[in-house]
Amino acid sequence: MTAVDPETRIPDPIDLDRAEEARLRAAAGLGPPAPAPGSEYAGFELVGVPDRPPQTEREREMYTLEEGEMLLNMGPQHPSTHGVMRLVVKLRGEVVTDLDPVLGYLHRGIEKLCENATYTTVLTYVDPMDYLASMHNEHAPAIAFEKLFGIQAPRRAEYIRALVVELNRVFSHGLMVGFLALDMGGLTPILYSFINRDDVVELLASISGQRMLFNFFRVGGVNWDVNDEFLSRLGKWHGTVLKSIGDNEKLITENEIFKGRTQGMGILSGEQAISYGVTGPNLRASGVPFDVRKAHPYSIYNELEFDVVTQQRGDVYARYLQRIAELKQSLHLIDQIMDKMPHGPVQAQVPGIIRPKPGRAYGAVESPRGLYSVYAISDGGPTPYRFRMRDPSFITLQVMPLLMPGHLIADTMAIMASLDPVMGGVDK
């Protein structure tokens, strides 16, 4: 083996940071940094403890261990943290006494990317945010930009939008059910969910050309009209979807182990949910009948009939039942949309490069995870001056420290799965 020349070796960024810190400290006349309190135990470095003194009171409280407590680092690589989420949990035995969610492992700067893209191309960047609800991701900026430009999508386009968005909701809720069971050790429901999801994404691929990042919405309409393949697949899928959902329901809804593990667990009251800004199925599972489709109707939702289903208990089981109930509402909506869809064009006339007048616009949709909204500011240029996205998963994650302490490790996973966060949306 040849020794690596220190001059040519690519330095580790952490070493650079430490060297820089040492240089700055030396310049300021300070000694070497003191080791963080509690970061060492019996000569071993404790994993999960920040490599610096605590910055806030909260951090000091979290990372100071009492007798019999242990920090456990779960994630970002962990079998069930729903993407690259990291949780530092403080354990007493197996009981979680405190936790510190660490976010940002999937940050891609999508807001900034969108601010450097023209209005028409922004819709291609938002797809991979909440990757289980790409259609919803595209819907909100489309609404906001149409307000900004003062154009209106044709009615047929609005119907197609509602159709694909509800199809997206069906597979997203279906996957949540599967992942909840998977995080509780049930292996089969996720497979059934994925069979259903595969049917839906093939369906959406036949209309948009893509299975995951659809890139289907356009400012002022949608990219393509429904085609024969889409319609035949839709008919075929429609015949099997209730059975595939029913298979999952039979496996878990009345399962004693499932009920024993989910009922009364991770209870989120309606007041708490409202004060934390939780929206979507998680809010409705706590008994608050707020649905953007009903409260602030967009697209064609005021022409369609559907119920805002709510549950009363606000526990993990209620959130599961909520998903199943909403899924059935979505199927009901799809029926109505197919029944009422008018003829006509699917795309309004929009110039290639648009410079809207300076102003601001807000578009909000009900995504499978809650109120997903976009706030766009135009300064008259070809790109948005500011493009802000409110992702419901990010807001929902804030209640984790409220729900999890006092429960066992196994339950933290069930609670997290029941909140159904998607890290792509949380970290943007």
Add this chain to the structure above:
Amino acid sequence: MDLSLLLGLGRFVLATTLLLLLTVPTAFVVIQLELKVIALMQLRLGPNRVGPRGLFQSTIHGFKVLAKEDTVPDQADRATFTLAPWMVYMAAAMSMLVIPFAPGFVAADFNIGVVYFFAILGLSVVGLLVAGWSSYNKYSLLGGLRSAAQMVSYEIPLTLSVVGVVILTGSLNFTQIINHQLAHGWNVWWQLLGFPIFFIAATAEINRAPFDLVEADSEIVAGPFTEYSGMRFGFFFFAEYVALFIMSAILVTLFFGGYLAPWPFPAQLSGFIGTLYGLIWFFAKTYFFIFVAIWMRTTLPRIRVDQLMGVAWKVLLPLSLINLFGTAIAVVAFKL
């Protein structure tokens, strides 16, 4: 030295070697069965590339772990870390010694076979605890402690439910237990409470779903096995499936007549034909219960750790005591 003693010793060495060699194909078969049955229940095809209809998938898995790099964490306790898989595997393999596969087809026909079996099988918890403790990993530690709590708790109802059978048959020898069932019918009919207790406790004892908390992948990654790789992990993995086979075999022996056919004819088969007939029935029944265990794994979510302890101490223990006293009183009262 006495020739008969030497012959006995030679037979014992031969039998144990054969059994040890048998464990590996047994694990392959059970793993293959699990892969295929789970695939069937999850509407998948399952492995179908390696060999005809994917038959050699688990074999390839076995050789794959041999080829993998074997790592030991820096701060692990190297000696115990290395010893742990060996302990778990040997506990599983050695308990096979007393299983009667067919008439006269048993490696060691101890007169205290039942005691030996549960004593040896109980050793595997030591291996798991050592693995969890020596890995220098918090997930491993949690898994190791879970395994200790779980297996020690479930050993009590497990053993108590077996005592019912022992009282009924009046023997600790597996062959005599089977012979008793030849005369009086399967023990399961006399132990209607004892059998479900044994089945649940045995499932928990070998860490199968829904009691697979020790290696709950969604909670503690892989429990005590988190830091293991290569053949050491392979030993744990094999031991698990061998334990599944052994538990099914013991369940069949204790409650379902072992190698006996479900009907009394042909009553006296001897020699090679009798052995073959016994083997067929033994493996058919054993693999049926392995199938049931796999079926449970696909169907049920995992139980929580406090519920697990609750089931053991609040439900199974009182029930197994009731079963024990009921059996004892019945045996004395009716001179069974």
